[in-house]
Amino acid sequence: MSDSSTKGSSQNPSHIRLKGVEKIYPNGYKAIHGIDMEIEEGEFVVLVGPSGCGKSTLLRMVAGLEDITHGEVYIAGRKVNDLEPSQRDIAMVFQNYALYPHMTVYKNMAYGLKNLGTPKDEIDKRVNEVAKLLELEELLNRRPKQLSGGQRQRVAMGRAIVRKPTAFLFDEPLSNLDAKLRVQMRLVIKNLQARLGTTTLYVTHDQVEAMTMADRLIVLKDGIAEQIGTPMELYDRPETQFVAGFIGSPAMNFIEADLSDDGNTLQFGDTKLPLKEKLSNQTSKITFGFRPEHVTLSDSGAMSLQVNLVEHLGAESIIHAKLGDSPITLRLNGHIDAKNGDTLKVDIDADRYHFFDKNAGIRI
Amino acid sequence: MWPASQAVYQSLLVEDAFGMSSQFVWLDNFIELFEDDHYIKTFGRTLFFSAMVAMLSLSVSLVLAAMADRVIRGTGIYRTLLIWPYAVAPVVAGALWVFLFYPTTGIISTFLTSMGYEWNHQLKGNQAMALVVIAAAWKQISYNFLFFLAGMQAIPKSLIEAAAIDAASPAKRFWTIIFPLITPTTFFLLVVNIVYAFFETFGIIHVVTKGGPANATEILVFKVYNDGFVGLDLGGSAAQSVILMVLVIGMTIFQFKYIERKVEY
Known part of the structure; x- marks a missing residue:
């Protein structure tokens, strides 16, 4: 990467750029380990990971609410490390919405523009435009406490949109909503972002949210970016065992297996699994993974499982079973008639095998 | 309850100077009070005094609390130091301020004099008033400070960040959020401070000025005593x-x- 690419956004498509970003707290705790990432203009990027992985910290560093210990952050071609949040031309939606309780919806949305010295009629025009976009017109004179959760969420978004920032930052904006509303708002946010074409960085711990909304996502674990890619790349080809287990629901099954010396078969328990392609690894200890949905029932199946519990969801059945001591989950279409203690014979789609080094957890 | 009812009863009596006899006079004591220029003046002075005390202490503590709210390191020490004055008895506090401002030997009065400002609260009424206001x-x-700080820390941090x-x-x-x-x-x-200034500053005034000079710092509670x-x-005092x-x-x-009106976040 040449130095010239850091200047001006015209020749550089990346809109938000992180270069070796690290966060070390005064007590010595390292929350973020050297993240490199480029987000293109108009892209919707989701930061996802379990709680405590540093995703909110990273977002707050981009927003300017946390100091950047090492590395550089660029927004629209400008290095923003030493800029105040207000100078970074970003808008943020907080988990608890952070609406100003003593102001009406109108004033909440107008506050930022007013601070920027925008003329009154311009503020009025923009607030009304956004209110119309988000169907908030009726609520402009209400105060936050008179609104429902979904309405507050929309106001928080309105407050972000009205400023016409160069980037939106979302910090788990849907986690305070009930499940149904969350699915609705997911669509609203996604549509809105596509319509406005504003670069977006979105933090969530919910992998379904991440998968459905993201153009690309970053899986973060203990402050390390495990993998960056499109949802389907992460689903089809997880680079680490952690990503494999995190993306997809129900989670991927993992079985500890031994690789034969010639690299052609995998053995676990009584099962011998011939491989299509020769596999080579430094050690013979392998973690074999397959997704619950990449399995078919077959009387001649290579694996026989002991059924533990079946969940009938109508369109599909989730079967919790055991292979020796390893718990296995299957996701099969339709109604599967099986009960505790039954034996099921299954085949795994051979194109959908995943292998990881047992110790390093890295894809082979 | 008993002392209070006694005070009410007493306020309806007129007693001779030696406490030998007393006469029931209905509301004469009160009527006398409200016809007395001196009492009305004291009333006005008390209002002024408590307004000044409330304003001064509220504004200073608001500034201190706003600063403490932003402090990251050493909060414990900062807060402890600020909370100490509350543990000092009013009379002791008054004595401290007398020492500081004593016209001939006080540190601050000496400093003021050297700056060309003549300080003598024992002679000048408004200086005396300023001194008791400061001390109180x-x-x-x-x-x-404690209440302001608690109030500020109850505000979700994300609100401040959103404003930033x-x-x-x-x-x-600070001013808009x-x-x-x-x-x-x-x-x-505000209510607590006014009540404080009205009723709990007796000790300070007694030590610092004794209501003087020429009644310049005589507030209602002090007049009751006096x-x-x-x-x-006794009857007038009780009234x-x-x-x-x-x-x-x-x-x-x-x-x-x-x-009871509370703000919801």
Whole structure:
């Protein structure tokens, strides 16, 4: 990467750029380990990971609410490390919405523009435009406490949109909503972002949210970016065992297996699994993974499982079973008639095998 | 209850100077009070005094609390130091301020004199008033500080961050977000401070000025004491304390009625 690419956004498509970003707290705790990432203009990027992985910290560093210990952050071609949040031309939606309780919806949305010295009629025009976009017109004179959760969420978004920032930052904006509303708002946010074409960085711990909304996502674990890619790349080809287990629901099954010396078969328990392609690894200890949905029932199946519990969801059945001591989950279409203690014979789609080094957890 | 009822009863009597006899005079004591210029003046002076004390102590503690709210390191020490004055007895506090401002030997008065400002609160009424206001306000700062700080820390941090992203400067954040959100606290403290200035500053005034010079710092509670125990007009003094009692009751009701309004985050 040449130095010239850091200047001006015209020749550089990346809109938000992180270069070796690290966060070390005064007590010595390292929350973020050297993240490199480029987000293109108009892209919707989701930061996802379990709680405590540093995703909110990273977002707050981009927003300017946390100091950047090492590395550089660029927004629209400008290095923003030493800029105040207000100078970074970003808008943020907080988990608890952070609406100003003593102001009406109108004033909440107008506050930022007013601070920027925008003329009154311009503020009025923009607030009304956004209110119309988000169907908030009726609520402009209400105060936050008179609104429902979904309405507050929309106001928080309105407050972000009205400023016409160069980037939106979302910090788990849907986690305070009930499940149904969350699915609705997911669509609203996604549509809105596509319509406005504003670069977006979105933090969530919910992998379904991440998968459905993201153009690309970053899986973060203990402050390390495990993998960056499109949802389907992460689903089809997880680079680490952690990503494999995190993306997809129900989670991927993992079985500890031994690789034969010639690299052609995998053995676990009584099962011998011939491989299509020769596999080579430094050690013979392998973690074999397959997704619950990449399995078919077959009387001649290579694996026989002991059924533990079946969940009938109508369109599909989730079967919790055991292979020796390893718990296995299957996701099969339709109604599967099986009960505790039954034996099921299954085949795994051979194109959908995943292998990881047992110790390093890295894809082979 | 018993002392209070005795005060009410006493306020309806006129007693001779030696306490040998007393006469039931209905409301004559009160009528006399309200016809007395001196009493009306004291009333006005008390209002001025308590307004000044409340304003001074509230504003200083608000600034200190706003600063403490932003402090990251050494909060413990900072807070402990600020809370200390509250543990000092009023008389001791008064004595401290007398030492500092003593016309001939006090550190501050000497400094003021060297700056060309002549300080003598024993002679100048408004200087005496300023001194008791400062001493009384100083004592109340800790209490106000604690409440202000608690109020500020109850405000979700994300609100302040949202305002920071919304391009509000720290001062603007304070006046447009923090200050409006601690209104209930401010209101509560205002009432508490007025009550304090009205009734609990006796010790300070007694030590610092004894109500002088020429009654310049004589507030209502001090006049109750002065008329009753120095002037031995027990009936008149009792009548004054009954009026004070009514004021306290009034303010307490007022506070209970309006203080319940809370801000929701």
